[in-house]
Amino acid sequence: MKLVNHGRRKLTFENGEKFVTSTSVTERSLRGEDEKAFLHRLMEKYGHCQGTIEVVFKNGKPDYATVTMTDVK
Numbered sequence: 001m002k003l004v005n006h007g008r009r010k011l012t013f014e015n016g017e018k019f020v021t022s023t024s025v026t027e028r029s030l031r032g033e034d035e036k037a038f039l040h041r042l043m044e045k046y047g048h049c050q051g052t053i054e055v056v057f058k059n060g061k062p063d064y065a066t067v068t069m070t071d072v073k
Contacts, residue, residue, distance in 0.1 A: 020071045022051070029062040038062045 007025035
């Protein structure tokens with residue numbers, strides 16, 4: 001299991017066994033970063049995974065994103 005400094009890990013359990021189903025991390029946009037640049041940076045960092053990106057905007061600019069990676073067995 002990969003270390004997560006800030007984020008969430010979702011697990012399921014059955015008959016005393018636990019299984020990781022997804023891991024979510026929060027990434028802040030950089031000062032002056034527009035949506036296109038922000039998404040490009042996120043894809044550079046997490047594009048090798050499978051999952052979703054949810055971008056939160058503040059005053060019309062990206063503030064932060066929640067990146068959820070689905071753990072495929």
